[in-house]
Amino acid sequence: MTFDWLLLAEVSLAGLGTGGLYALTALAFVIIYKATRVVNLAIGEILMLGAYAFFGFTATLALPWWAAALGALAVAGVFGAVTERLVIRPMLGESPIAVFMVTVGLGSILVGLVEILWTADPRRLPEFMPATPVFIGEAFLAPKIAYGFLVAAAVITVFMVLFRTWRGGVALRATAGDRAAAYSVGINVPGVFSLAWVIACVVAAGAGILVGAIGGISSTMGVFGLSVLVVVIVGGLDSVPGALVGGLLIGLIEALAGFYLGGEYKLLATFSLLVAVLMVRPYGLFGTREIERL
Amino acid sequence: MRIASAKESYAADEALFDSAVQRRWFAALLAALVLFPFAADQYWAFLACLAAINVIAATGLNILTGYTGLVSLGQAAFMGVGAYTVALLENRLGTPFFVNLPLAGLAAAAAGTVFGLPSLRVKGLYLAIATIAASFILHFVFANWDSVTNGVRGITVPPATLAGIALDTPFKLYWVIMPVAVLMLLGAANLFRTRVGRAFIAIRDRDISAEVLGIPLLRWKLTSFALASFYAGVAGGLWAYFFRVVTPESFPLILSIFFLAAIIVGGMGTILGGILGAVFMTLVPEVLKLLVGAVAPVWPDAVVLLSPVRTVVFGALIVGFLIFEPQGLAEMWRRTRRAFHLWPFRT
Numbered sequence: 001m002t003f004d005w006l007l008l009a010e011v012s013l014a015g016l017g018t019g020g021l022y023a024l025t026a027l028a029f030v031i032i033y034k035a036t037r038v039v040n041l042a043i044g045e046i047l048m049l050g051a052y053a054f055f056g057f058t059a060t061l062a063l064p065w066w067a068a069a070l071g072a073l074a075v076a077g078v079f080g081a082v083t084e085r086l087v088i089r090p091m092l093g094e095s096p097i098a099v100f101m102v103t104v105g106l107g108s109i110l111v112g113l114v115e116i117l118w119t120a121d122p123r124r125l126p127e128f129m130p131a132t133p134v135f136i137g138e139a140f141l142a143p144k145i146a147y148g149f150l151v152a153a154a155v156i157t158v159f160m161v162l163f164r165t166w167r168g169g170v171a172l173r174a175t176a177g178d179r180a181a182a183y184s185v186g187i188n189v190p191g192v193f194s195l196a197w198v199i200a201c202v203v204a205a206g207a208g209i210l211v212g213a214i215g216g217i218s219s220t221m222g223v224f225g226l227s228v229l230v231v232v233i234v235g236g237l238d239s240v241p242g243a244l245v246g247g248l249l250i251g252l253i254e255a256l257a258g259f260y261l262g263g264e265y266k267l268l269a270t271f272s273l274l275v276a277v278l279m280v281r282p283y284g285l286f287g288t289r290e291i292e293r294l
Numbered sequence: 295m296r297i298a299s300a301k302e303s304y305a306a307d308e309a310l311f312d313s314a315v316q317r318r319w320f321a322a323l324l325a326a327l328v329l330f331p332f333a334a335d336q337y338w339a340f341l342a343c344l345a346a347i348n349v350i351a352a353t354g355l356n357i358l359t360g361y362t363g364l365v366s367l368g369q370a371a372f373m374g375v376g377a378y379t380v381a382l383l384e385n386r387l388g389t390p391f392f393v394n395l396p397l398a399g400l401a402a403a404a405a406g407t408v409f410g411l412p413s414l415r416v417k418g419l420y421l422a423i424a425t426i427a428a429s430f431i432l433h434f435v436f437a438n439w440d441s442v443t444n445g446v447r448g449i450t451v452p453p454a455t456l457a458g459i460a461l462d463t464p465f466k467l468y469w470v471i472m473p474v475a476v477l478m479l480l481g482a483a484n485l486f487r488t489r490v491g492r493a494f495i496a497i498r499d500r501d502i503s504a505e506v507l508g509i510p511l512l513r514w515k516l517t518s519f520a521l522a523s524f525y526a527g528v529a530g531g532l533w534a535y536f537f538r539v540v541t542p543e544s545f546p547l548i549l550s551i552f553f554l555a556a557i558i559v560g561g562m563g564t565i566l567g568g569i570l571g572a573v574f575m576t577l578v579p580e581v582l583k584l585l586v587g588a589v590a591p592v593w594p595d596a597v598v599l600l601s602p603v604r605t606v607v608f609g610a611l612i613v614g615f616l617i618f619e620p621q622g623l624a625e626m627w628r629r630t631r632r633a634f635h636l637w638p639f640r641t
Contacts, residue, residue: 039419090617096419097365101558102616104551108609115602226426233423268434271427275412278424282416 009139011259012252017145019251020152021207021214025224026231026243027156028203034176034238035196038088039100042107043204044225050076050205051125051212051221052114058126065128069209073202080201084194107222115219122218129213148210155206156244159199163240168195176238226267227254230274236287245285310483327476331468339464345576346475347532352556352572353482353565354525359554360562361486362518363498364413368406368425370549371432372523375402376530377540378436381449384534391454391461391470391535398531399524405432406523413515429547436542448541451534461535471532478525483565485521494518498563555612561622570623578611579604 025047032040040046053075057068087106091099134146163169174182175192183189208217211224231250235242250270257269283289301307311317331339355369376398383394409428413421436443443449453462454470461467485491493514496504505511534540552575560571582604586596615622633640 087613087617094616094620097359097422098558098616098620100365100419100422101554102613105555105609105612105616108551109606109613110609112602112604112606112609115605116599119598120602229423229426233420264434264438267430271430274427275424275431278412278416278420278427282420 015252015255017149019248020149023244023247024152024207025228028200030243031200042103044222045107045110046204047208050208051217054209076201076205077198080197084197120219124216125212144214230270236284239286242286345573346471348572351529353568354522355553356557356568358522362494365422366425367550368428369553370545371429372402372526373530374545375405376527377534380531380534381451381540395531399527402527403520403524406519410519451538454535561624564624567624
């Protein structure tokens, strides 16, 4: 039996497509980490919140999908601002572990709230993406994944440009570089913290809508956040290019492991890679070397 | 108001219970623990056993996280190693429980040491994430090593037997679980009066100075992992005897988070904190269940909300304690005690 290259190409493409969504969520994670040094384990749950808010606006209020998407992003943005102000700000200066556990607690609260509002049953989001099959060369790609990837890529590009040119983006990068220096040149650092949370939550919610459109939504979709954790560790916690490359890489590895070895090997493959990266290159592929070695 | 208690020797100063009052209270507590199962019904005996198991696992995690400063999200997975060890020994060899439990602890300690290896290169959050990986890898092993773990179907465990009596009710098992828990707690409390425990604390407070002071980090960090996992393994072994069926889903990541939450709520770096936190976190869902039972006649839908409300309360407890009382219940306990000691004066 000859090796089916076309199949390999299709599986890889699907993997890269999912990887685009990982990259998008990882971008949200990295924005928060860069600006505030908070490892946000609730990113998967914020993603879920976005998807459910979208679901609520389309299914319950019967809004058209674009209005629902805007509404969901707004909800996530407000959530980000409020969370940063009420929960994360008081924890400034505490040990990173404490802040990390706070986000774990936040995640738990979000899961519970979503289950209270919408029950734990899985739902399907209404179709809003074109359903014509996409072919790249001869390889077939599920249209949802293809369009999801395109949207993710577009959003990522927009943010990359914004970080370079927009004042807020520059302030964000300055704060990430050196907090005290940013203060001394008149940057409103607490404002930047809020901004980072708002942007990250909006990005995560957008990713949530795409993920939900592809795979349906449920109160356990926050598990997506665990794969994103692997992505950012592999790419480097504070590196935007790392998030992008890591996202595609993990998406690819998951798809290949899932297809050729079986679905239960997905997490095994990514987490084994995670352990290997932590042992060999703990700061990730593109991260700043700042880990003390003992 | 109590005036200071004078110590005449270093031994008296270093004693675990350093005043006669404390010793009397401790004796009263032990007596209460002995009498408890006779006064309690099945339900409370069940809860007491469950709380004691959680206390053991949480105390183990406290040794690692609270005293050595290494965060682990793998405690539940190591508990799983202990539970599977007991299940296998009991089914294949039929050895008695007092052999199985230490072996469960040792097996978990071995696993813990292996997964503690990343702690040599990374610490803090990176370590927490590495232990999440450990948790998933062990889950994969439990679920897919069919010939040993019987895959996702899990293993049924026969009841522990002592002198021909099958310990198959919470009431009977209480007499195994509670003494083990008390022993292990005393062990943990004593640990921090020894060289080993002091080394852990030194590593937590500043690892570089610890190394300079001649504490080999490699050795003591792994020892801490091994000890924490030993506690988890014994807790897991008791868990296996208690629930009598072990499946890969019995030890999810959320259980590890539960233990971490327990020591945060209880107070990191104190033995009392591990106890209070684990008991508190075990009882909270039960209290919620009682509340739901109370409002059910007027508002029947409340039952549906029980599970999500429990999730919210769990998260809110973690967030609330971290923001408002980072030292946890142990600190609240200490303040209360102080208020009594100083009465009628105020702090």
